[in-house]
Amino acid sequence: MTLNGYLFIATGIILLLIVISHRRRMRSKLPPGPHRLPIIGNTHQAPNSAPWLTFQKWIQQYGPLVSVDFGGTTVVLIGDYDIAKDLLDKRGNVYSARPRMVMAAELTCKEHHILIRQPDARYMLHQRLEAPVLSPRASTTYTPVQDMESKVLLHNFLRDYEVTKNCEIYAASIAYILTYGFRVVTNDEWQMDAARAVNDNFVRAAQPGAWVVDAFPVMKMLPACIAPFKKKAENFWRYETDLHLSNLREALNREGYNWCKDFVLAKEAKDMPEEELAWDLGVLADAAIETSNVFLQTFILACVAYPEFMTTARKEIDGLVGQHEPRMPEFADLENLPYIHAVVEEVFRWHHILPAGVAHATLKDDWYNGFFIPKGSTIVPVWKAMREDTKRYDEPLHFRPERWTGKNGQSNNWGYGRRICTGRHIAKNTITIAVARLLWAFDIKPANGDRIEVDDSMFTEGFVSHPKPFEAVFQPRSEAHREVIETAYDNAEKDVQSLMATVRYNQQQMGLKLRV
Numbered sequence: 001m002t003l004n005g006y007l008f009i010a011t012g013i014i015l016l017l018i019v020i021s022h023r024r025r026m027r028s029k030l031p032p033g034p035h036r037l038p039i040i041g042n043t044h045q046a047p048n049s050a051p052w053l054t055f056q057k058w059i060q061q062y063g064p065l066v067s068v069d070f071g072g073t074t075v076v077l078i079g080d081y082d083i084a085k086d087l088l089d090k091r092g093n094v095y096s097a098r099p100r101m102v103m104a105a106e107l108t109c110k111e112h113h114i115l116i117r118q119p120d121a122r123y124m125l126h127q128r129l130e131a132p133v134l135s136p137r138a139s140t141t142y143t144p145v146q147d148m149e150s151k152v153l154l155h156n157f158l159r160d161y162e163v164t165k166n167c168e169i170y171a172a173s174i175a176y177i178l179t180y181g182f183r184v185v186t187n188d189e190w191q192m193d194a195a196r197a198v199n200d201n202f203v204r205a206a207q208p209g210a211w212v213v214d215a216f217p218v219m220k221m222l223p224a225c226i227a228p229f230k231k232k233a234e235n236f237w238r239y240e241t242d243l244h245l246s247n248l249r250e251a252l253n254r255e256g257y258n259w260c261k262d263f264v265l266a267k268e269a270k271d272m273p274e275e276e277l278a279w280d281l282g283v284l285a286d287a288a289i290e291t292s293n294v295f296l297q298t299f300i301l302a303c304v305a306y307p308e309f310m311t312t313a314r315k316e317i318d319g320l321v322g323q324h325e326p327r328m329p330e331f332a333d334l335e336n337l338p339y340i341h342a343v344v345e346e347v348f349r350w351h352h353i354l355p356a357g358v359a360h361a362t363l364k365d366d367w368y369n370g371f372f373i374p375k376g377s378t379i380v381p382v383w384k385a386m387r388e389d390t391k392r393y394d395e396p397l398h399f400r401p402e403r404w405t406g407k408n409g410q411s412n413n414w415g416y417g418r419r420i421c422t423g424r425h426i427a428k429n430t431i432t433i434a435v436a437r438l439l440w441a442f443d444i445k446p447a448n449g450d451r452i453e454v455d456d457s458m459f460t461e462g463f464v465s466h467p468k469p470f471e472a473v474f475q476p477r478s479e480a481h482r483e484v485i486e487t488a489y490d491n492a493e494k495d496v497q498s499l500m501a502t503v504r505y506n507q508q509q510m511g512l513k514l515r516v
């Protein structure tokens with residue numbers, strides 16, 4: 001070998017040593033965490049299900065900021081409200097990306113899913129497209145729909161005690177009326193079956209560790225004939241796209257107002273492919289259904305596990321609406337029902353439907369309290385750990401709305417910074433009116449008389465964590481209450497076209513900028 005050859009190799013080795021030593025030095029500045037093995041890091045410790053339980057243990061062991069290495073990606077776990085706010089809210093410009101999900105976001109959704117897409121210019125365009133119908137002011141105009149469906153919800157519980165079914169009908173009907181202009185009545189509608197299939201496909205595509213292409217993204221380039229995951233992703237994509245397209249086309253042909261009619265006229269939608277528009281609307285409806293539905297199921301579980309709080313809630317409601325000739329609480333009453341808001345806040349604290357929040361990712365290197373957080377890290381706000389922090393909450397496993405009386409919730413139940421839930425103004429109304437009316441209407445009791453003991457095993461272990469099936473009895477508080485429910489149901493305007501005409505009228509009265 002020539003002298004130049006030796007020099008070339010020596011320079012290469014020196015550079016490699018410098019890179020290794022720099023990486024070692026930076027790694028020593030990462031937040032603490034469980035010991036990493038060479039090459040695989042902590043991949044062997046990555047939890048397949050209910051990840052929040054493992055994350056919570058690590059946070060209890062190593063402190064409120066933990067780092068692990070899963071498959072070469074630094075994953076930072078946050079177990080403290082203030083740290084989560086400092087990073088995800090206040091440094092939103094650095095922390096607004098999403099972790100790379102090759103199978104789910106890139107192959108299955110082809111970057112059409114707003115929740116998991118990266119914050120590029122196209123993402124911003126979609127945000128602008130959606131903002132007018134989700135704004136705080138626009139959200140107040142949808143209350144006629146929530147009013148009607150919450151009366152139907154009470155009426156359904158007079159007829160049967162099927163918690164999952166009735167909560168699903170409630171959440172789905174509101175979402176589909178607004179998005180597409182049709183109601184869900186039986187839960188057997190074909191759109192509901194298709195939406196459940198879409199949800200199952202998404203959960204499979206997003207399953208951590210299930211797809212080799214997530215560990216080795218370069219495999220995305222393989223031809224489909226030798227990459228079976230590509231065929232699977234294409235099938236998921238086709239199924240979901242066909243559903244969203246058919247919902248969009250039917251909605252445009254229906255009488256009356258719905259979001260589809262609004263979106264197609266937006267300047268942001270000009271030149272946008274139809275399927276891209278259809279995905280936006282489909283994802284909005286999906287995001288609204290599972291979340292609000294699971295929240296209400298969790299609330300009902302709290303009623304059968306901690307019945308005492310219902311007495312306090314009723315005292316507050318009855319004080320406002322009267323007990324002997326009762327009337328149902330209305331939207332206008334909600335501002336005078338602080339305990340009901342405390343109940344909503346406590347449901348989120350006791351068991352948030354997303355116990356490991358929704359992960360963000362970093363767009364560049366960052367430092368926090370002397371710890372290094374590299375570009376491309378996945379950042380997980382571990383809500384389970386924050387909400388069960390004994391330094392903050394006395395007996396955190398107990399459901400106790402009193403914790404919140406006289407206080408504002410500080411818990412970021414809707415997420416953080418630039419990725420905060422855009423449907424939160426609608427969702428708050430959907431869940432709060434249902435909680436107030438259910439507490440007003442029924443004694444909600446365990447089916448066999450004994451209060452249900454609740455622990456982690458009562459909840460499912462996927463991304464959105466549901467209560468596992470449980471039974472509850474909904475006994476009207478009196479004959480007078482039953483009559484009010486029956487009459488309210490009979491008199492409620494259930495025709496979607498008329499309801500949406502009221503929504504439009506309200507919007508015009510408020511001077512909202514309308515696109516239709």
Ligand code: HEM
Pocket residue numbers: 114115116283284285287288289291292295353354357358359360413414415416417418419420421422423424426427431
């Ligand atoms: C109880 C009901 C709901 C809860 C608890 C909830 C919670 C969340 C959370 C935690 C996030 C992620 C925030 C983050 O990454 O920091 C999110 C995102 C989102 N939510 Fe909701 N949500 C609810 C209802 C809704 C509704 C009714 C809609 C639509 C009408 C909606 C639309 C969205 C969308 C579009 C995103 C993606 C935002 C983005 O990544 O840019 N959500 N939601």
